[in-house]
Amino acid sequence: MAYRSIRERKARSILTVLGIAVGITAIVSLMSVGYGMEEAITDELSGMADIIQVMPGKITGMSYVVTGGFTDRDVKDLQRISGIKDVSAMTYDSVEVEYRNEKKTTFVLGGDTKDLESIYAEPVGLKEGRWLRENDYKGCVIGDYVANDFFDEVIHVNDKLLLNGDKFVVIGIFEKGDMMHADVDRNIFLTLRAAKEVLQTDEIKYVMVRVYDIDEAEEIAEEIEKVINDNHGLEDFATAMTMGSVLDQIGDIFNIIRGVLVGIAAIALIVASIGIMNTMLMSVMERTHEIGVMKAIGAKSSDVLTLFLFESSIVSLVGGVAGCLLGWGVAIALSSAASMMLPGMELAASVKPGVLLGGIAVAMIVGTLSGFYPARKASRMSPVEAVRYS
Amino acid sequence: MIRTEHLSKIYRMGQIEVPALRDVSVEIEEGEFLAIVGPSGSGKSTFLNMLGCLDKPTTGAVFIDGTNTALLNENGLAEIRRNKIGFIFQQFNLIHTLNTLENVSLPLFFAGVSRAERLKRAAELLTKVGLEKRMQHKPSELSGGQQQRVAIARALSNNPEIIIGDEPTGNVDSETGTAIMDLLTALNREGRTVIIVTHDTEIAAHVPRVIKMKDGKVLD
Numbered sequence: 001m002a003y004r005s006i007r008e009r010k011a012r013s014i015l016t017v018l019g020i021a022v023g024i025t026a027i028v029s030l031m032s033v034g035y036g037m038e039e040a041i042t043d044e045l046s047g048m049a050d051i052i053q054v055m056p057g058k059i060t061g062m063s064y065v066v067t068g069g070f071t072d073r074d075v076k077d078l079q080r081i082s083g084i085k086d087v088s089a090m091t092y093d094s095v096e097v098e099y100r101n102e103k104k105t106t107f108v109l110g111g112d113t114k115d116l117e118s119i120y121a122e123p124v125g126l127k128e129g130r131w132l133r134e135n136d137y138k139g140c141v142i143g144d145y146v147a148n149d150f151f152d153e154v155i156h157v158n159d160k161l162l163l164n165g166d167k168f169v170v171i172g173i174f175e176k177g178d179m180m181h182a183d184v185d186r187n188i189f190l191t192l193r194a195a196k197e198v199l200q201t202d203e204i205k206y207v208m209v210r211v212y213d214i215d216e217a218e219e220i221a222e223e224i225e226k227v228i229n230d231n232h233g234l235e236d237f238a239t240a241m242t243m244g245s246v247l248d249q250i251g252d253i254f255n256i257i258r259g260v261l262v263g264i265a266a267i268a269l270i271v272a273s274i275g276i277m278n279t280m281l282m283s284v285m286e287r288t289h290e291i292g293v294m295k296a297i298g299a300k301s302s303d304v305l306t307l308f309l310f311e312s313s314i315v316s317l318v319g320g321v322a323g324c325l326l327g328w329g330v331a332i333a334l335s336s337a338a339s340m341m342l343p344g345m346e347l348a349a350s351v352k353p354g355v356l357l358g359g360i361a362v363a364m365i366v367g368t369l370s371g372f373y374p375a376r377k378a379s380r381m382s383p384v385e386a387v388r389y390s
Numbered sequence: 391m392i393r394t395e396h397l398s399k400i401y402r403m404g405q406i407e408v409p410a411l412r413d414v415s416v417e418i419e420e421g422e423f424l425a426i427v428g429p430s431g432s433g434k435s436t437f438l439n440m441l442g443c444l445d446k447p448t449t450g451a452v453f454i455d456g457t458n459t460a461l462l463n464e465n466g467l468a469e470i471r472r473n474k475i476g477f478i479f480q481q482f483n484l485i486h487t488l489n490t491l492e493n494v495s496l497p498l499f500f501a502g503v504s505r506a507e508r509l510k511r512a513a514e515l516l517t518k519v520g521l522e523k524r525m526q527h528k529p530s531e532l533s534g535g536q537q538q539r540v541a542i543a544r545a546l547s548n549n550p551e552i553i554i555g556d557e558p559t560g561n562v563d564s565e566t567g568t569a570i571m572d573l574l575t576a577l578n579r580e581g582r583t584v585i586i587v588t589h590d591t592e593i594a595a596h597v598p599r600v601i602k603m604k605d606g607k608v609l610d
Contacts, residue, residue, distance in 0.1 A: 001499075004487040201470055293483040297497045297544065298472025300465050384445045387483065 002311035009283065015281040017319040020367060022325025023269035024359045025330055028351070030261035030330035035350035036356075038254040045243050045250070048079065050085075052221050054207040054228070054240045067237050069203025071226065075178075075237075077227050078209060083220050085210040088115030089192065092206065093199045097188065098162035106146060108163060108188050110195020115208065120174075124184050129157035129172035135137070137194055141172035145185035163198045187264045216243040269362065272319070273370040278313050280374035291378050292386025294311050302380040308375030309368060316367020321359040327351075327359065392441060392552070392583070397450035398606075399436050406602040410436040411447070413527040420551070423578040424585045425594045428603035434587045435556060437603065441555040441585060442475055443467045454552075465522025472501055478586075481556035481610040484529040490516060491525040494543045501548055508547075514582075515543040519573065535566030542573055553577055555586040559593055571596055 006013045057066040070089065076086045090111035097104050109116075113132040121131045121141070132141055140161065147155045147170075155161070159170050168190070177184035196202060209224065211217050221240035228238035284291070291304055299307075331349035339347045399411040410433045418424055418441075426434045439445040440452050446467075451460045454470060459523050462470070471477075472489045476497075484493045489513050498508035516525055519539040529537055538558060545553055555574065559567035572591060586597070594600050602609040 001485075001488065001492075001496075008487045120521050253442075289483070290485055293479075293485065294496070295468065295482070296442070296471065296477050296479075296483075297500070298468060298548065299500045300468040302465070335588070342406050382445070387444070 002307055004316055005283070005287070006311060006314060012279055012282070013315060016275055016315050019272040019275035019324060020269075020316050020319025020363050021323035021326055023265060023272040023366075024320050025326040026268045026361045027262065027265035027362065028324050028327025028355055029330035029334060029349075030265055031258060031355050032327065032349040032351045033334050033347075034254060034258045034261055035352060035355075036331070036335050036348050038250070039350050040140060040341050041250055042247060045247055049243045050210050050212075050217070052211060052217060052224065052240050052242050053210040053246075054209060054224055056205065056228075056238055058236045059239055059241075067234070068232070069201070069205055070207055070238075071202070071231070073205070074228050074231055077206060078207065078224060081220060081223055081227065083211050083213060083216050085212050086115070088112045088208045088237050089204040090116075090206045090208065091192065091195050091199060091204050092187075092203065093201070095163050095188070095198060096165075097146070097150075098165075099155060099159070100153055102151050104150055106150070106186055106188060108190055108195055108198055110190040110192045110199075111183055113191055116189060119208070120184055120189065121172075122176050125175045126172045127175045129170065131172055132189060132191060134191060136171060136191060138166075138168055139171040139191075140168045140194075140369060141174065141189045142170055142187040143174050143187050144176040146188060147173045150186075161188075163190075164200075166198055168194075217244065221245075261360070261365070269366055273366045274365050276312055276316060277370040277374060279315070280308065280371045281377070284308065284374045284378040287378075288381060288386050288389040291381050292383050292389065295381070295383035296387055304381075305375050305379035308378050309371055312371025312375065313364055313368045316363045316371075317360070319367065320363025323363060324356045324359045391422050391452075391453075391455065392416075392585075393453040395451045395453070396527075397437070397440060397447050397452065399433075399440065399445070400448045409606050411440070413450070413569050414606075414608055415450075416608060417585060418585065420583055421578070421581050422583055422599055423575070423597050424583075424599045424601065426457055426585070426587045426601045426603060427589060427591070427594050430589070432603040433606035434603045437604075438554060438556055438585065439510035441552075442477060443470045444477075455530065459565065472548060474495060474551050475554045476548065476550040478538070478541050478545050478553065478555040478558045480560040482529070482534070482541045482561070484537055484540055486529050489528055490521060490528050490532070490540050493529065493540055494547055497544060497547045511547060512543070515546050518546075519543045533566075534562045535569065538570055539564070539573070542570070542577075546577070550582070552583045552585065555584070557588055558586055558592060559588065564592075567592070567593065 056068050056070055057064050075087055075089045078084065088111055090109060091110040094105055094108055095108040097106055100367060113134050117131050143149060155170055157170055157173060161170060161329050190198065201308050211220050221242050224240040225238050229235060229316065328351050331351055334351040335347045394414055394416050397411055397414040398409065401408045401410055402540065414437060426437060428434045440447055447460055451458045454474060459467060459470060492510060494512035494515055495508035498511060513525060516522055519542055521536060521539055524532060524536060559570050574584050588594055
């Protein structure tokens with residue numbers, strides 16, 4: 001009977017189903033894309049689980065305050081800590097680049113060429129030329145954006161650039177960087193010695209440590225902080241982050257993002273539930289006479305209540321299922337659109353069964369709850385008055 | 391047996407009290423065929439609603455087979471309506487989204503009878519009222535007389551002792567009206583108590599017992 005009445009009021013039922021479906025679509029797709037992003041990043045990072053990043057600064061909440069720079073002594077002390085495979089020091093800062101009389105500002109990054117190769121050159125790849133060697137004192141490798149989009153004219157291998165006035169030869173050009181290496185595009189890579197000279201500093205801005213045993217990473221990170229803090233006589237000079245703690249932080253950030261997404265979706269659902277309530281109230285009004293007849297021929301208040309609740313739960317079940325399917329599709333579409341717009345970034349939506357089931361459950365709960373008030377109103381009608389209503 | 395004791399019903403319209411029934415005491419024996427007649431506003435429909443447990447009196451009591459229905463709650467009244475009473479309305483009051491067969495089986499649905507059983511019983515009843523060829527039709531596809539016969543079949547579905555009709559011939563032509571009265575007479579012969587409200591004196595003339603009402607009172 002509920003089914004008949006839904007079918008009889010086709011247009012309105014479809015609109016109500018659509019309302020619920022849109023809300024559930026929002027929840028399912030946004031959550032799936034969120035999970036997909038998190039998984040993509042986590043996958044990338046867990047391949048680097050043996051890395052400890054050491055930065056001269058303090059992370060408080062979500063901000064990073066730079067406290068200074070490391071010295072060569074810090075690097076030497078780190079190399080003495082047991083369990084550490086290698087230590088690579090890097091420095092970076094902004095630099096003025098001149099190419100064919102055009103000047104721009106970008107970042108220079110210098111470090112041990114072998115280390116830089118394994119961090120950047122191997123995963124991203126070179127499109128032209130070759131990677132730096134330790135004796136390429138006047139050579140540089142540039143990112144895709146620097147080469148193609150930065151200046152009016154495209155830069156090729158063997159072209160010459162001025163970095164803070166010093167002449168360098170381009171010996172290699174990167175492919176476009178992916179999600180994890182997007183910073184490559186706008187950077188210029190030098191040997192550590194050349195970078196120190198161009199930037200006129202001895203300070204090391206970043207140290208990357210590899211450990212032998214991933215399980216010891218946390219302990220070693222603590223030791224690193226202690227050694228450097230002692231060197232500088234400060235409590236919070238250095239921050240050593242294992243990939244594990246980076247993953248934790250990313251997890252936290254994604255929880256916040258997911259919270260916001262779910263909040264947006266919740267608003268959509270509230271609108272949908274008002275829609276259901278409205279539809280059901282109209283249905284109750286319209287069927288006042290019918291309710292009176294049903295009561296006159298022996299329906300109890302609870303029968304009428306059940307009937308209307310059943311009707312709203314069918315509508316919301318259909319809406320929930322449709323929303324899940326739509327959300328699935330939208331999540332896939334969104335992530336492939338994102339992958340297309342950000343080349344190199346492989347983002348697959350992660351549609352979890354739990355999210356789908358949750359979506360249907362939320363639809364049912366919201367739908368049944370918003371159907372409750374109209375249903376109760378219907379069930380409490382006096383049969384005499386309801387029969388007389390026309 | 392149905393018995394009313396000093397039944398009165400007062401409707402409140404804002405500040406004004408409108409008495410619809412005043413001190414009505416009537417006894418109706420089992421198997422009687424009774425017509426309540428009177429001008430409009432005489433309280434006959436209100437009285438019928440009390441007898442049919444659709445409404446509660448302001449004061450007084452209605453006893454149906456010894457049960458004082460004035461003391462029952464909503465569910466208790468629904469149960470009596472479902473088990474003992476079959477209603478026939480002037481406007482037929484069929485559910486337009488359901489077909490004939492489903493309309494007739496609806497009271498059985500509320501009584502918790504299985505689908506197969508209620509469809510079987512509904513089919514039997516439709517055959518009894520001569521609509522065996524209209525079982526899949528929607529009410530809108532039937533004539534007034536056919537709709538009223540469906541309503542009668544529906545009133546019979548729970549095999550009630552009492553049939554209550556509020557102007558059952560009021561919306562059909564006189565020929566169909568006669569056919570419906572014949573059907574009600576036949577049901578009365580089966581031993582059921584039939585109570586109808588009518589303002590049609592010709593119809594009332596065919597009914598063994600007539601109660602006349604005026605201004606909420608029963609005239610002797």
